[in-house]
Amino acid sequence: MIAFILRRLAITPVIVLTVYTITFCLAWLIPGDPLQQPEGRRPPEEIVEAMRQQYHLDNPLTFYVEYLGKASGVAWALGDADRPFDLGPSLRHRDWSVNEILATGLPVSMTLGLTAMLFALTIGLTAGVIGGLRPNGPFDLASQLFALIGISVPSFVVGAGLLILFSAQLRWFPIGGWGGVRYVVLPAFALSLPYAAYIARLVRYGMLEQMNADYARTARAKGLSRGHVALKHVLKNAFLPVLSYLGPATATAMTGSFVVEKIFAVPGVGQHFVDGVTGKDITLVMGVVLVYSTMLVLFNLAVDVLYRFVDPRIELS
Amino acid sequence: MRILAPIAFLVVALLIALSADHPRPAADFVLVQRAEATTLDPQRMSWTQDFRTGRALFEGLVTLDATNARPQPGVAERWEVSADGKTYTFHLRRDARWSNGDPVTADDFVFAFRRGLLPETAADYSGFLFHIRGAEEFFLWRNERLADYVKRPETERTRAASELLWKETTRRFNETVGITTTDRHTLVLDLDHPVAYFLDLVAFPALSPVHQASVERDSTLEPLTGRLLQRQGWTKAGSLIGNGPYRLVEWRYKRGMYLERNEHYWNAKAVRSGTVEIRIIEDANTTVLAAEAGAADWVTDTMAEYRPEMLAERRRYEARYAKEIAAAMAKGERIDAAVAMLPPPEEGERRNIHGLRAFGTDFYSFNCRPSLSNGKPNPFADNRVRRAFGLAVDRRTLVDRVTRLGEEPSNVLVPRDAIAGYSSPDGLPFDVARARRELADAGWTDRNGDGLIENASGEPFPTVDLLYSLGSPRYRDLTFALREMWRGSLGVEVQARAKEVRDFREDLKNGNFMIARGGWYGDYGDPTTFLDLSRSNDGNNDRQYRSDRFDGLLADAAAELDPAKRLTILRDAERLLMEEDLPILPLCGFVTVYMYDPTSVTGLTHHPRLEQHLSRLARRSNAEAGR
Numbered sequence: 001m002i003a004f005i006l007r008r009l010a011i012t013p014v015i016v017l018t019v020y021t022i023t024f025c026l027a028w029l030i031p032g033d034p035l036q037q038p039e040g041r042r043p044p045e046e047i048v049e050a051m052r053q054q055y056h057l058d059n060p061l062t063f064y065v066e067y068l069g070k071a072s073g074v075a076w077a078l079g080d081a082d083r084p085f086d087l088g089p090s091l092r093h094r095d096w097s098v099n100e101i102l103a104t105g106l107p108v109s110m111t112l113g114l115t116a117m118l119f120a121l122t123i124g125l126t127a128g129v130i131g132g133l134r135p136n137g138p139f140d141l142a143s144q145l146f147a148l149i150g151i152s153v154p155s156f157v158v159g160a161g162l163l164i165l166f167s168a169q170l171r172w173f174p175i176g177g178w179g180g181v182r183y184v185v186l187p188a189f190a191l192s193l194p195y196a197a198y199i200a201r202l203v204r205y206g207m208l209e210q211m212n213a214d215y216a217r218t219a220r221a222k223g224l225s226r227g228h229v230a231l232k233h234v235l236k237n238a239f240l241p242v243l244s245y246l247g248p249a250t251a252t253a254m255t256g257s258f259v260v261e262k263i264f265a266v267p268g269v270g271q272h273f274v275d276g277v278t279g280k281d282i283t284l285v286m287g288v289v290l291v292y293s294t295m296l297v298l299f300n301l302a303v304d305v306l307y308r309f310v311d312p313r314i315e316l317s
Numbered sequence: 318m319r320i321l322a323p324i325a326f327l328v329v330a331l332l333i334a335l336s337a338d339h340p341r342p343a344a345d346f347v348l349v350q351r352a353e354a355t356t357l358d359p360q361r362m363s364w365t366q367d368f369r370t371g372r373a374l375f376e377g378l379v380t381l382d383a384t385n386a387r388p389q390p391g392v393a394e395r396w397e398v399s400a401d402g403k404t405y406t407f408h409l410r411r412d413a414r415w416s417n418g419d420p421v422t423a424d425d426f427v428f429a430f431r432r433g434l435l436p437e438t439a440a441d442y443s444g445f446l447f448h449i450r451g452a453e454e455f456f457l458w459r460n461e462r463l464a465d466y467v468k469r470p471e472t473e474r475t476r477a478a479s480e481l482l483w484k485e486t487t488r489r490f491n492e493t494v495g496i497t498t499t500d501r502h503t504l505v506l507d508l509d510h511p512v513a514y515f516l517d518l519v520a521f522p523a524l525s526p527v528h529q530a531s532v533e534r535d536s537t538l539e540p541l542t543g544r545l546l547q548r549q550g551w552t553k554a555g556s557l558i559g560n561g562p563y564r565l566v567e568w569r570y571k572r573g574m575y576l577e578r579n580e581h582y583w584n585a586k587a588v589r590s591g592t593v594e595i596r597i598i599e600d601a602n603t604t605v606l607a608a609e610a611g612a613a614d615w616v617t618d619t620m621a622e623y624r625p626e627m628l629a630e631r632r633r634y635e636a637r638y639a640k641e642i643a644a645a646m647a648k649g650e651r652i653d654a655a656v657a658m659l660p661p662p663e664e665g666e667r668r669n670i671h672g673l674r675a676f677g678t679d680f681y682s683f684n685c686r687p688s689l690s691n692g693k694p695n696p697f698a699d700n701r702v703r704r705a706f707g708l709a710v711d712r713r714t715l716v717d718r719v720t721r722l723g724e725e726p727s728n729v730l731v732p733r734d735a736i737a738g739y740s741s742p743d744g745l746p747f748d749v750a751r752a753r754r755e756l757a758d759a760g761w762t763d764r765n766g767d768g769l770i771e772n773a774s775g776e777p778f779p780t781v782d783l784l785y786s787l788g789s790p791r792y793r794d795l796t797f798a799l800r801e802m803w804r805g806s807l808g809v810e811v812q813a814r815a816k817e818v819r820d821f822r823e824d825l826k827n828g829n830f831m832i833a834r835g836g837w838y839g840d841y842g843d844p845t846t847f848l849d850l851s852r853s854n855d856g857n858n859d860r861q862y863r864s865d866r867f868d869g870l871l872a873d874a875a876a877e878l879d880p881a882k883r884l885t886i887l888r889d890a891e892r893l894l895m896e897e898d899l900p901i902l903p904l905c906g907f908v909t910v911y912m913y914d915p916t917s918v919t920g921l922t923h924h925p926r927l928e929q930h931l932s933r934l935a936r937r938s939n940a941e942a943g944r
Contacts, residue, residue: 032819037363039818040838042856043441046460050436053467054544094356095549096570104570111334114327121324160602168606175612176603177596178572179340181332265598267572280819
């Protein structure tokens with residue numbers, strides 16, 4: 001198992017480097033000049049030129065190598081930079097470095113994402129178990145309807161609806177922003193819905209399948225109640241597909257959602273990638289991609305390892 | 318049930334994380350803007366929201382009175398202008414203090430202006446300083462020296478070499494640039510030529526002083542490039558030292574700022590709200606909800622697509638009380654006070670939205686280059702063709718049916734009646750018959766009866782390439798409406814072409830368009846802030862309009878010392894631009910849409926410059942309680 005983890009860790013840089021290279025090519029090809037304002041006065045030509053040189057935007061190869069060196073910490077190890085993992089200054093928000101931007105945004109997005117996943121698990125498991133216990137009963141139909149809505153209604157509709165009802169009308173929650181438990185409930189709920197719906201379906205389907213498995217029938221034959229079998233024995237197995245879904249889902253939720261963060265004015269990292277692309281803020285785009293891809297790779301590894309504990313039949317190799 | 322343990326752990330961790338992140342106590346005034354400040358470094362600012370915070374955290378030599386945009390004392394308590402209009406002597410008040418208690422001195426201004434003139438500072442508004450004697454030459458000189466420096470072999474680019482160049486730079490600045498001090502409290506600016514609106518420029522946030530010690534702490538010379546590398550740590554909360562009415566308590570990216578009255582500010586008594594919170598909400602609907610629910614005192618720029626409908630509700634409300642409003646305003650009340658005295662709006666009416674005239678003009682640009690970027694001849698190089706297209710535009714229909722924010726139609730570039738003493742030329746009317754005559758004069762008439770116009774050799778008018786930028790429904794709708802107007806009345810084919818904003822900007826620069834969407838906001842209260850756009854060598858002359866006559870008029874105006882005569886010359890220049898050559902086709906004035914409840918918020922000016930000073934803003938309840 002240690003060998004497995006080490007092997008996976010060893011190829012992580014290769015994966016991240018590939019992602020970095022592809023993103024770099026795409027980001028460089030985005031049309032437009034990052035140093036030009038989209039509106040209004042143009043700065044003098046000399047100034048644009050000075051900035052171009054300062055940020056190495058005059059030469060893609062230099063930029064690629066320099067940025068990689070600073071971001072990976074190699075430049076620091078060689079003594080060419082003051083600190084490791086320097087993702088550079090934002091080209092658009094001149095007072096902020098990409099490190100600072102991510103340091104402010106990531107904890108927010110991670111808190112929001114984890115809360116959303118908790119909501120999703122709670123709602124999804126409940127709905128799935130109810131549905132799986134009495135298939136095609138009224139509760140099952142209700143939970144399936146919920147799952148259908150959760151998956152198909154886009155979060156900008158849900159988000160706007162929640163805001164209007166619970167913030168503007170009932171005044172239970174603040175309108176947008178961040179800072180404290182009250183701020184997280186609505187965006188986390190809006191973010192959790194599609195995940196909850198998917199989990200509900202996975203659990204329901206798993207329960208239905210497992211309830212007919214030999215071991216479940218044996219348990220029933222021994223005189224255990226249906227509910228006892230379902231919760232004590234079947235649920236564990238029905239949960240396995242959810243677990244493999246949770247890894248990438250949690251990673252996605254934690255790296256922020258563009259739409260939910262925008263509607264609820266949550267200062268997370270979800271908007272940065274899109275803003276970076278539209279503003280051609282290359283350093284921001286590259287920084288976000290490097291952090292995202294590293295997180296995603298590590299999360300998948302964590303889930304694989306976790307899987308091994310939950311289901312001892314699985315061999316890690 | 319073992320699975321519950323990690324989940325319980327997670328819940329506890331989340332609760333701790335969330336409760337550790339406490340919001341600050343509610344501020345005395347909350348404003349919501351849709352974009353984060355790009356910088357708090359005055360010299361590097363170039364966006365409206367930056368300037369707004371800039372005016373709160375810093376104060377220049379003079380400031381502009383919010384209500385009439387006239388210069389009034391700031392750090393300088395008085396000033397003298399020499400008879401030739403070229404020497405400004407500013408006497409700084411002795412009680413001006415930085416937020417850490419240090420005195421504000423003339424040297425702080427010298428330092429700030431010098432860094433504004435360094436190419437490596439990349440100050441967008443360095444051009445404002447170029448009026449000072451030797452300033453532009455200094456900028457170009459330093460730029461050249463830096464270019465030479467990087468050409469040296471790497472072994473010669475040492476710390477000592479960069480320090481030597483820096484020493485030479487400061488010496489040159491002191492010897493050649495007309496920025497000097499006679500004592501700690503007197504600053505003398507020698508201009509290269511008289512500038513009638515110079516005080517307006519001095520009031521510009523980009524010409525605010527900066528605290529030398531804290532800026533220098535973040536600056537180092539880069540031996541490899543010779544440049545002064547200025548890091549921005551000093552603009553963060555806790556480090557930023559300003560001299561304005563407020564000090565920065567907190568600034569978190571995309572989450573907003575928290576400002577507190579700067580007790581060291583010389584005029585702290587006049588600062589009406591003790592604390593101000595600036596929140597960032599990008600989603601337009603959410604900003605409207607925030608205003609409606611009272612979570613925001615002022616929403617600075619509402620972009621919701623249903624703004625026109627909300628403005629119509631406001632007009633309905635005003636119409637019902639037209640008599641009462643007129644009576645109150647006749648007594649000298651401002652519109653906000655007049656509206657605040659009325660009964661609350663009923664269903665389908667509202668008074669918390671305000672469509673305010675801004676200091677800007679929405680326009681389309683004609684490409685004036687002799688040939689298009691594809692090498693073909695450009696029909697719009699002929700000013701008769703440009704005039705024809707201008708005459709065929711029905712602006713009233715555009716503002717009433719397309720843009721619908723209550724804009725004033727405008728056929729001139731400089732907003733009418735926005736600059737004291739300046740009277741605009743007449744501009745071209747809406748006159749389709751005359752438009753057709755102009756086209757005929759230029760050789761374009763319908764020769765074969767197909768409804769489309771041709772030239773003498775029978776070639777049809779080239780399909781008009783009408784360029785607009787994506788991202789704003791306003792420009793899409795305006796572009797389509799113009800296309801129909803021109804197709805319908807001039808007998809030309811028009812093709813609308815959309816480009817992403819940055820791409821669009823490149824096309825403008827490269828002349829890859831025939832007609833393109835434009836628009837401009839003035840930076841200072843003088844017609845030249847608009848007219849300079851059409852100067853032959855101006856960096857923002859996307860149209861590449863070149864007229865010796867126009868340039869000559871601008872030069873004459875610059876040399877004229879008598880203010881009234883100067884404005885008359887500028888009026889002639891604008892007449893040439895708007896009635897004869899028409900490189901720019903003005904459509905209407907811009908409107909900025911604010912949301913605030915006039916019964917509770919005071920201090921927002923409606924003057925077209927929209928210079929909002931945060932120090933003037935207050936909730937009515939707080940303001941009265943404070944008195």
